[in-house]
Amino acid sequence: MVDLVNALIVLLNYIFIPALSYGSQLALGALGVSFIYAILRFANFSHGDLMSFGAMMTILFTWVLQSYGISLGFLPTAILALPLAIFATILFCLVTDKFVFRHYRTKKSTPVVLAMISIGVMFVIQAIVRIIIGPDDRQFFDGQKFIMKAKQFKEITGLSEGLAIKSTQVITIFVTIILVSLLFWFLQRTRTGKSMRAFSDNEDLALLSGINPDKVVFITWLIVGALATVAGTLYGLDKSFKPFTYLGLVLPIFASAIVGGIGNPIGAVVGGYVIAFSEIMVTYAYKKFFIYLLPQSLEPSGLVQLLSTDYKFAVSFSILVIVLLIRPSGIFKGRTL
Amino acid sequence: MNKTNRNEILAILIMASMFLLVGFGQSWSLSLSILNMCIISAVMSMGINIQWGYAGIFNVGIMGFTALGGLAAVLVSYSPVGEAWRVGGIGMIISLFLLIITIVAVFFLNRVFRNSSYKYWIIGLTIIIGLILINLFFRPAVQAIENVNPAVTGFLGGLGLPIIFSWIVGGLFAAGVAFVIGKITLGLRSDYLAIATLGISEIIITVLKHEDWLSRGVKNVIGLKRPVPYEIDLQKTDWFISLISYLNSSKLGKVSDSLESEKLLNQLVIEGSSIFVKLNYMILFTIVLLFILYLANKAQFSPWGRMMRAIRDNETSANAMGKNIVKRHLQVFVIGSAVVGIAGAMLITQSGLFTPASFLPLRYTFLIWVMVIVGGSGNNVGAILGGFVIWFVWIEAAPVSQYLIEILTAALHDENKFKLHLIDSVPYFRYLIMGSVLLLIMRYRPKGILPEKVRHS
Numbered sequence: 001m002v003d004l005v006n007a008l009i010v011l012l013n014y015i016f017i018p019a020l021s022y023g024s025q026l027a028l029g030a031l032g033v034s035f036i037y038a039i040l041r042f043a044n045f046s047h048g049d050l051m052s053f054g055a056m057m058t059i060l061f062t063w064v065l066q067s068y069g070i071s072l073g074f075l076p077t078a079i080l081a082l083p084l085a086i087f088a089t090i091l092f093c094l095v096t097d098k099f100v101f102r103h104y105r106t107k108k109s110t111p112v113v114l115a116m117i118s119i120g121v122m123f124v125i126q127a128i129v130r131i132i133i134g135p136d137d138r139q140f141f142d143g144q145k146f147i148m149k150a151k152q153f154k155e156i157t158g159l160s161e162g163l164a165i166k167s168t169q170v171i172t173i174f175v176t177i178i179l180v181s182l183l184f185w186f187l188q189r190t191r192t193g194k195s196m197r198a199f200s201d202n203e204d205l206a207l208l209s210g211i212n213p214d215k216v217v218f219i220t221w222l223i224v225g226a227l228a229t230v231a232g233t234l235y236g237l238d239k240s241f242k243p244f245t246y247l248g249l250v251l252p253i254f255a256s257a258i259v260g261g262i263g264n265p266i267g268a269v270v271g272g273y274v275i276a277f278s279e280i281m282v283t284y285a286y287k288k289f290f291i292y293l294l295p296q297s298l299e300p301s302g303l304v305q306l307l308s309t310d311y312k313f314a315v316s317f318s319i320l321v322i323v324l325l326i327r328p329s330g331i332f333k334g335r336t337l
Numbered sequence: 338m339n340k341t342n343r344n345e346i347l348a349i350l351i352m353a354s355m356f357l358l359v360g361f362g363q364s365w366s367l368s369l370s371i372l373n374m375c376i377i378s379a380v381m382s383m384g385i386n387i388q389w390g391y392a393g394i395f396n397v398g399i400m401g402f403t404a405l406g407g408l409a410a411v412l413v414s415y416s417p418v419g420e421a422w423r424v425g426g427i428g429m430i431i432s433l434f435l436l437i438i439t440i441v442a443v444f445f446l447n448r449v450f451r452n453s454s455y456k457y458w459i460i461g462l463t464i465i466i467g468l469i470l471i472n473l474f475f476r477p478a479v480q481a482i483e484n485v486n487p488a489v490t491g492f493l494g495g496l497g498l499p500i501i502f503s504w505i506v507g508g509l510f511a512a513g514v515a516f517v518i519g520k521i522t523l524g525l526r527s528d529y530l531a532i533a534t535l536g537i538s539e540i541i542i543t544v545l546k547h548e549d550w551l552s553r554g555v556k557n558v559i560g561l562k563r564p565v566p567y568e569i570d571l572q573k574t575d576w577f578i579s580l581i582s583y584l585n586s587s588k589l590g591k592v593s594d595s596l597e598s599e600k601l602l603n604q605l606v607i608e609g610s611s612i613f614v615k616l617n618y619m620i621l622f623t624i625v626l627l628f629i630l631y632l633a634n635k636a637q638f639s640p641w642g643r644m645m646r647a648i649r650d651n652e653t654s655a656n657a658m659g660k661n662i663v664k665r666h667l668q669v670f671v672i673g674s675a676v677v678g679i680a681g682a683m684l685i686t687q688s689g690l691f692t693p694a695s696f697l698p699l700r701y702t703f704l705i706w707v708m709v710i711v712g713g714s715g716n717n718v719g720a721i722l723g724g725f726v727i728w729f730v731w732i733e734a735a736p737v738s739q740y741l742i743e744i745l746t747a748a749l750h751d752e753n754k755f756k757l758h759l760i761d762s763v764p765y766f767r768y769l770i771m772g773s774v775l776l777l778i779m780r781y782r783p784k785g786i787l788p789e790k791v792r793h794s
Contacts, residue, residue: 123772
């Protein structure tokens with residue numbers, strides 16, 4: 001019985017909690033991609049780098065706050081810097097929209113052209129981020145690192161397996177819940193949210209019924225900028241901030257959005273967790289888990305790992321392909337906000 | 338002579354004078370190595386132009402196809418590692434055999450249980466059983482192969498054929514992978530292909546990085562055989578030395594002292610050998626470039642090319658005319674990817690080393706896209722020109738931006754933090770330049786430097 005509990009703790013510690021926080025980060029990223037896709041109707045390849053831009057802004061504001069000696073005690077200062085960073089990122093989004101994307105929107109360019117434009121924007125953002133903050137690893141986490149350490153857990157429960165909960169993981173999950181519920185409340189209950197859903201459903205009809213497209217686009221960038229900043233900051237807090245890694249996030253983010261049904265916010269959230277859980281479950285070495293469960297004679301000799309962790313990409317990609325083959329519109333039907 | 342032709346000739350002349358400028362200003366060796374990379378880039382951008390310019394297919398996995406071409410160069414030219422084949426060859430062959438059986442079984446089951454609701458469960462189960470069986474043979478074989486002299490080989494090696502063959506094999510590799518991806522995604526929305534190619538290119542790179550038995554992974558393969566002579570050998574060959582002394586006879590004649598003149602000759606031979614090797618590469622690459630250009634132009638102005646344009650410009654009406662859009666898209670996707678694969682093999686042939694970790698999406702995917710867009714999508718000469726211009730700018734952007742920053746910050750003190758920071762970030766200004774070039778061209782000259790030739794008949 002104790003072995004069973006220990007085995008479950010192993011799963012909780014190495015799979016469930018990390019996957020939940022990684023999934024939250026992906027879900028927030030995928031929501032941003034989905035919003036752009038539903039309203040502006042193109043695949044935004046620069047979203048990963050927009051996240052890194054947001055995270056960079058958070059780091060800069062954190063440094064400013066720290067230099068004034070402001071901190072949040074056991075919470076990271078980054079949380080205090082987040083609203084400022086969101087504001088800066090939204091401003092940046094609006095500027096890019098005005099000078100870059102608007103032209104193609106009024107010209108009614110095809111989605112592929114807009115996707116290409118987003119690659120140009122991606123180059124520019126990457127340059128800006130690297131010129132301002134440099135390509136190196138940045139740790140900007142301060143405050144209390146663990147909510148529960150593995151050792152504490154062992155002392156409290158008397159089990160031989162420890163459960164460590166990092167505060168960044170809790171913050172990530174907590175912030176995601178707040179943000180996602182706010183977003184759904186906004187989309188379902190408010191007038192503007194409803195007009196956005198109408199716009200994404202059928203642009204012509206929405207325009208006929210007097211919805212102002214400029215306002216819808218404006219609100220979209222507000223939401224996308226905020227989501228990207230939060231997602232980027234949470235990812236940076238949890239792992240560490242390195243501009244290069246954010247380009248690599250584009251694939252799992254798009255996989256999440258498409259798996260869930262691109263353009264569908266519920267789909268984006270679910271897709272994020274699907275991708276995160278499968279990535280971690282497939283690449284985790286289950287040896288420890290089986291040692292607890294099986295009698296000694298049956299103990300596995302290998303790592304009991306389906307794929308090595310190097311193939312994380314392959315997992316999200318395979319799920320993407322499977323979903324595309326079986327259900328091309330995603331788990332939830334795509335393209336309705 | 339009409340206007341577009343004049344533009345073409347003007348652009349080519351400007352480009353040529355840039356190379357002469359680098360040759361006289363910096364060095365001929367540098368100028369030639371930039372030129373060689375320009376030719377390779379031009380082949381890549383032609384491949385993408387075939388996909389994007391002819392048919393409007395958005396492929397973001399150029400990096401992966403390039404790397405496959407590079408893998409072909411390794412597998413064709415490296416001599417086989419006999420010891421590795423002895424210890425793991427049988428296991429590898431059995432696992433390959435099992436893999437083929439599994440794939441055939443999946444296709445068979447897919448057909449048999451077409452209407453069954455258990456179809457996906459049965460197929461999933463087959464795949465899992467297949468993977469477990471393959472692993473039984475695959476893992477030990479990999480272990481055995483990687484343990485064979487890991488510092489030098491630790492992989493199966495290649496066929497030991499001349500590396501030139503890899504240019505064809507690289508194209509075939511890329512075409513094969515493109516066929517599989519295209520089959521899955523081309524029937525779907527156009528942006529899905531973009532995501533799928535992005536994913537597959539990342540996976541190809543990961544496989545090459547971590548499957549040591551195949552490509553030595555991050556340990557890299559170095560010292561691939563060359564299709565052209567080695568500098569060291571050239572420096573000892575009599576005809577080459579006499580050629581160099583003949584070419585530089587006026588320079589050598591000025592030196593009266595025989596010891597001095599021998600020294601100078603020696604130095605000239607060393608310089609000359611490097612230039613000679615690069616010239617050889619240039620000739621080989623130019624032949625490939627012109628050959629592909631000829632074929633691509635021929636295809637573009639054939640009925641097939643016309644059909645492709647019709648599909649690109651209006652899928653619905655082309656479909657109504659009885660054209661099979663998915664099939665044509667698949668065709669053009671495979672052809673374009675094959676061209677990229679050829680370029681990848683050429684790239685590795687030129688450098689003589691295969692380093693999977695050096696394949697970065699920015700450099701091998703997105704930069705090629707800038708080339709195609711800037712050069713002029715739909716125009717093959719434009720794509721070549723784009724390859725030349727953008728690679729040239731990419732290389733020369735670093736020294737130029739360094740120079741500009743130094744001028745602009747000349748007033749600041751040398752220890753000034755802002756100035757130091759800017760100088761540190763010089764390499765990233767080329768990203769800024771590339772992004773801005775792409776955005777500006779898309780905005781103000783969306784058809785590129787040399788626009789597509791539209792023929793009205």
